[in-house]
Amino acid sequence: MPKFNPKHSLAQLGEPYSLSCSPTRVSAPQWLAFNPELAAQLQIPEVFWGTDTGLGLFSGNQLPDWAKPVAHAYAGHQFGNFVPQLGDGRALLLAELEDVNGQLFDLQLKGAGQTPFSRRGDGRAPLGPVLREYLVSEAMHALGVPTTRALAAVLTGDWVQRETAEPGAIITRVAKSHIRIGSFQYLAARGDTVKLKTFADYVIARHYPACADSDTPYLALLEAIVAAQAALIAQWMSLGFIHGVMNTDNMSITGETIDYGPCAFMDSFNPAQVYSFIDTQGRYAWGNQPKIGSWNLARFAETLLPLVSENAERAVELATQALQQFNMLNETEFRRLMGIKLGITEPVATDEPLIRDYLTLMVKNNADFTLAFRLLSQSVTDSSAGAAGLFADNNGWQDWAIRWHKRLAEQGVSTADIALQMNKVNPALIPRNHQIAKALEHAANDGDLSLFNRLHKALKTPFELSAETADLAQPPTAEQCISNTFCGT
Incomplete structure (x- = not known):
């Protein structure tokens, strides 16, 4: 079995690939969140789990000897315009940790202060974007999507200036790699x-x-x-x-x-949607x-x-x-995934019109993306139930449902099994924009993490719905809709 034995292979490459840099101290670090399951997977000693010693590590104030912080160098096309030097302007790679399966993962602080690549930025992160990344990245992991993960989040006790002064925070994130194109x-x-x-x-x-x-x-x-x-x-x-x-x-x-950054899961389906x-x-x-x-x-x-x-x-x-x-x-992969969401166990090219037409029906009826698939399992046996209620164009829905039922029948699988499998791939719970916004507002204005913690817990099991989480599955009202999200830099 692997043991806790931090490595520093990227740092050992030296310049120009990365530059050594220490975190900037923060004034009064406090715990916001910690991920013990991920810590156990990474074999991180328990002395760092939610303790003052851990607070020293995840705030950057007191790094252990095994942490060798470096800022990684990179360039990039930003909205199509090439910038020859960007780099980690507010992030520091501390080490590479081997997990219980022998897979190596980066351990990185984000929001840890200025680096040689900060380009006049403050190197800090506001509380809101840190909590957003924590929620959404962990939700993505639970949904089975390859992603960076959140190990810890701490409040710094300092303010950062964006459009207004906001509480500062640091997130510790984990990934197979932070190397980019x-x-x-x-x-x-x-x-x-x-x-x-x-x-x-x-x-x-x-x-x-x-x-x-x-x-x-x-x-x-x-x-x-x-x-x-x-x-x-x-x-x-x-x-x-x-x-x-x-x-x-x-x-x-x-x-x-x-x-x-300004990421989001869609509510009403619109292929041209941006946030x-x-x-x-x-x-x-x-x-x-x-x-x-x-x-x-x-x-x-x-x-x-x-x-x-x-x-x-x-x-x-x-x-x-x-x-x-x-x-x-x-x-091919999109067709496979969308076909499975429709209850088709082995989608083929001839299923593409059925998939495309359902998406078109969703757009025309302003249907909620997540509910249009989650409720579809209830429509397997009764075309007037489940997703049917999302479509004002009942004729359009019924025409499509006839074709869909015919395709499902060709599989020779029971309707109960089809519905069961659909609920295993169509989430009931996603990080809804309006709920995230409310959780971040409570945290920033009142120091109240109760909604953040509730969302975080519920999103660990996105394919399960209970009486306690039913309200979190609801789409926003017109007044609750979020049209813009922000990056935090």
Whole structure:
């Protein structure tokens, strides 16, 4: 069995990949949340679990000897505009921890103060975005979506200035990697192919070791990351999730959801929906996420061209072939996920019209995305029940339901089993925007974490609904609807 033995493989690469940097002390740290299940998985000694010693670690005020903080360097396209140096402006990688299964995970403080990459920023995080990331990332994990996770959150006792002065906080997050597409862009922009190759070899060895056995390891790396991103974005789409800021510096090379800023789960289904206050053009709308994912991967492929082949034309040809797999992989996985949500155990290409037409029906009737699938299990035996109540266009619903029932009948599976399986993949509970906003308001204004804690507990079991959590499954009223979410930087 692995033991607690922190590693520092990224830090050991040295510059330019990362820079040593210590957290900035905070004045009066207090616990907000701690994740003992994750701590146990990571084999973190219990001396850090909700204790003053842990508060010293997770506030950055008193790091143990095994923590070697570094700020990772990266570049990125932000809303399509390339910035050659970004980097961890408010985050510090403390160590890499081996979990009980032998998997290595990054341990990172976010909001720990200024770093060499802060670009005049304060390096801090407001309470609201910290609690939002804690809730949403843990909810995503419970939904089965690859994601960074939240280990701890602490109040700093200091204020941070955004539009107004807000309480400061720090989140400790865990991921297989915090390396991004922008990490490769940073090295490529410097024109140092030797260091780029060193970094690519590091990523292969740590995250994609099977690529090392390929005759073309860097092309294999590109193909693996294309597949990971295609699957991830399909999962987002199937849950009505909008990342919000799919800049290349916010896209992980391991296919994990990372950098929860102005993210949101949709209420009423609208493919053009955005929530981010800064996305005024809808670049990162729900329906644009596959296109942006493909665009981001093209930027990643550009960085690898010198490694893929010494022949520039051949490198472009091979990379283009790899990139062309994205749409097929993403569409196939989206069809599979959406088909299963409709109760189709083995979706095929001929199911696409049925899926598409249901989504169109949802848009036309302003149906809630989550409820339109969750309630559908009640419609398996009675087309006038369950989801039917969401559609004012009853004729449109009935026409679609006839086709749907015919498809379900072809499977030779009992309606009870179909309904049961549908409830295992269609969540009853998601982090509703209006509930998150209320929880954050209570925490910031009154120091009241009761709703935050209630949401956090309920979202651990998103496919289960009880009398105690039924109110959390309700969509917002017109007055409760949230149109904008914010990043916190």
